[in-house]
Amino acid sequence: MAPGAQVDAYLRHLAAERAPSPHTLDAYRRDLGKLLAMMQAHGVDTFDALAPDRVRGMVATFHRQGLAPSSLQRLLSSWRGLFRYLAAEGLLAHDPVAGVRGPKLRRKLPQVLDTDEAAGLVAVEGDDALSVRDRAMLELFYSSGLRLSELTGLHWGDLDLAGGEVRVLGKGRKLRIVPVGRFAVEALRALAAEGGAGPDLPVFKGRAGAAISSRAVQLRFKQLALRQGSMKRIHPHLLRHTFASHMLESSGDLRAVQELLGHADIATTQIYTHLDFQHLAKVYDAAHPRARKRGAP
Incomplete structure (x- = not known):
């Protein structure tokens, strides 16, 4: 199964099992679309061919392009979810994001009213x-x-x-x-x-x-x-x-x-x-x- 088809299968699974809001589902779709686009740009045809060093380089590229630390953390979370699903389905033998960390988030306290x-x-x-x-x-x-x-x-x-x-x-x-x-x-x-x-x-x-x-x-x-x-x-x-x-x-x-x-x-x-x-x-x-x-x- 091609990576794009595997992503579609994961999104269908996510919609059925967790029932996220349309906004959340769209965010997952965008984050996984970034992964597919980056894989294509690097000539990576399957998720099995992804290694943590390669993923770390992709995250660094997005960081240099100005993606905020919070967005990069969400990106990695979306990718981890996909890889956990593929591993559970027996479609992935290793974790491509093992040991990969996004930039440290600066804690932003929410505004409140007195x-x-x-x-x-x-x-x-x-x-x-x-x-x-x-x-x-x-x-x-x-x-x-x-x-x-x-x-x-x-x-x-x-x-x-x-x-x-x-x-x-x-x-x-x-x-x-x-x-x-x-x-x-x-x-x-x-x-x-x-x-x-x-x-x-x-x-x-x-x-x-x-x-x-x-x-x-x-x-x-x-x-x-x-x-x-x-x-x-x-x-x-x-x-x-x-x-x-x-x-x-x-x-x-x-x-x-x-x-x-x-x-x-x-x-x-x-x-x-x-x-x-x-x-x-x-x-x-x-x-x-x-x-x-x-x-x-």
Whole structure:
């Protein structure tokens, strides 16, 4: 089987087994396309002919061309996934990326809102249908830390407003149940009162009554941020970051925050411990007499 056909088989397997989002699947396709193009440029006809030194040279070439370290790490992750699949299928006898490492990533902490900023953002004024929908949408984002795809995919049957819970389908089609706070419940009840709250109907509707698209949600965030005069770049994932940071800051329970966010690996959640430490460091610098910088009052 030619490399291109093997890549197509892997992508079909990935779609069936892990059910990634179309965006994620496209990213895998692009990353594997880069591998195929590089193999063709180097006259490598099969994956068996790839050796770690050759792959390391390919990564170095992409690095020189200006590909960011995060993109190179994702590239290698996509290639590793392909090679693991081929090995499991008995189509590859060795690992072409064994020992190959991408450039070290510089940890970039996510931006978050403080409690006052978050409260101001979600307090959408107005009683018209659009304002009622937007208020419920923002309150639920901040209350439960949902991903954008999880929110746009919600149906009324996924919500238990009496119990204050929401059932979401996360990455890898994993189900989890997340608490919904009082303010979000009130906003969702107001949205339900607008009509069309059957169990199989989308909670958040866009045009023609269909489920709102991710792009529409992103645009609404920008419009609401401009209306409120926010100086920060406001986007849906910002409220997920803010939810996680505020939960960890108040509880100190990293494992609970991992479960609420639906992270498969706790290492993904640990980035919020750095945010929490930044907050503690600011409090320390402001309060401790020995911590003040020289010349400070």
